[in-house]
Amino acid sequence: MCRPTAPRRGYDYRALIMKLSYQLVEQSWPLAKEFRISRGAKTQANVLLLALSDGEHVAWGESVPYARYGETLTSVSQQIERIMPLLSSQTSGEQLNQMMPAGAARNLVDCALWDLRAKKANASVATLLGLTPASTVITAQTLSIDTKERMAAEARTIGNAQLIKIKLDEHDIIEKMEQIHLAAPQSQFIIDANEAWSFETLIQVLPALAKLNVALIEQPLPSNNDTDLATLSSPIPICADESCHVSADLAKLKGKYQAINIKLDKAGGLTEAVKLMQAATEQGFIIMTGCMVGTSLAMAPAYLLSGASSFVDLDGPLLIAKDRDNGFTFADGQMQPHSSAFWGGENNQTNVELARLFTS
Known part of the structure; x- marks a missing residue:
């Protein structure tokens, strides 16, 4: 509550x-x-x-x-x-x-x-915007930073998850990912460093990570120190999070990042998020829809981008002890839509x- x-x-x-x-x-x-x-x-x-x-x-x-x-x-x-x-x-x-x-x-x-x-x-927001959200989506389920033993144990509890997002700092990157991969060998992984790595660290860990079902690496370098990414040929797509807020940011991301993480709190709303999604798609970026830690009410507008997203990370309600009534439901990473009366419905x-x- x-x-x-x-x-x-x-x-x-x-x-x-x-x-x-x-x-x-x-x-x-x-x-x-x-x-x-x-x-x-x-x-x-x-x-x-x-x-x-x-x-x-x-x-x-x-x-x-x-x-x-x-x-x-x-x-x-x-x-x-x-x-x-x-x-x-x-x-x-x-x-x-x-x-x-x-x-x-x-x-x-x-x-x-x-x-x-x-x-x-008396029309849904999806209809008003001309969007087609997915009927159900696979959302990443997030593991926060801990010891490699505890992170592996947590991964084991969600071992049926198709997509797991791993929060990592600069310490024990490979050791933690090896243990997590053993615990959930069928899962794909998104690694989110939240700007904590150096370029040298990224180069060092990439070959091993490419063998561990890592599908995406989010914001490995600080947003104000990511120019070296333009020289990198990565076996894993690199995703801009802190470096990407609005559609005007795309020009500076080209050649450094292959994907972007769209979050409504960064973009400043659904209006700009849709504009960013459409422009990024036209420019060949992989689209990830993400979130801050909030309730289903914060996820509902972002869910409308799911139909155009290769990766969805809207597990905020799973991180909360008790979500709002009538919000999203989750089962083994499958995210089911909220009720039409909750937000943005056609009634x-x-x-x-x-x-x-x-x-x-």
């Missing part, structure tokens, strides 16, 4: 502006266990929830402010508070992109507005949790 935090003083969460009322809520979702990457560890997912109403329809979205990009719950909330007086239910995604920079704040507003548009039009039903925000 999430623990909503108290609203900060001075914020009017029920402000009525241009026929849009809204509530902005901080929530803390305990994780099933500690989640550790090369930059640190967390035991809970701190998210922002935005609920909108035009007086007839109620819509919502979720975003995850990320410290790596200089974001906090406070800074993102302040961005949203500043923009809300300028918005209406008629604000388009492209207009929003001109009004706000990419990031978690714009993502939150954009996704809530898309949900509102779907309810007003005007309102999710019970969402309705409560405007009736409590």
Whole structure:
């Protein structure tokens, strides 16, 4: 169960502006266990929830402010508070992109507005955008950094998973992957270094990793120090994560990366994520759809990109102790869609949790 935090003083969460009322809520979702990457560890997912109403329809979205990009719950909330007086239910995604920079704040507003548009039009967001999401997808299941013994044991518990994402720092890379591969020999692996490796480390480990069912390596080098990738002929595709936020980034990635990881909190919403996906596909990049650690509400808009994605990494709800009601379901890595009333559906039903925000 999430623990909503108290609203900060001075914020009017029920402000009525241009026929849009809204509530902005901080929530803390305990994780099933500690989640550790090369930059640190967390035991809970701190998210922002935005609920909108035009007086007839109620819509919502979720975003995850990320410290790596200089974001906090406070800074993102302040961005949203500043923009809300300028918005209406008629604000388009492209207009929003001109009004706000990419990031978690714009993502939150954009996704809530898309949900509102779907309810007003009685048509799904997928239909409005001309997207065809997969009916079910294989999502990566993530192992956070630990000892090689514990990581192998964790891999063994999800041994039927077709795709496992491995968080690694610069220590014991091959030793850990050998043990994980033994524990789940039929699985494919995505390695995510979160900028923790040097170019020399990457060159050293590539030959061994290529023999261990590693299908993709995410952001091995720091985003501000990745020029050496242009000289690399890698047997494993290299995927840009921290180096890729919006479609304008693609020009600098060409020749260095073969894949990109699209995350809505980086792109600043579904509108820009679709633009990025289409441009990257045209330019020959492999598409991966990823996420921050959040609930099914944060995954729902990203799921719409699944039909065009070679890799899907939307296991955020699996990392949380208890997800929102009516969200995605998972079985052996198979991700089943959420209910149409949850987010972005083609009917005007309102999710019970969402309705409560405007009736409590």
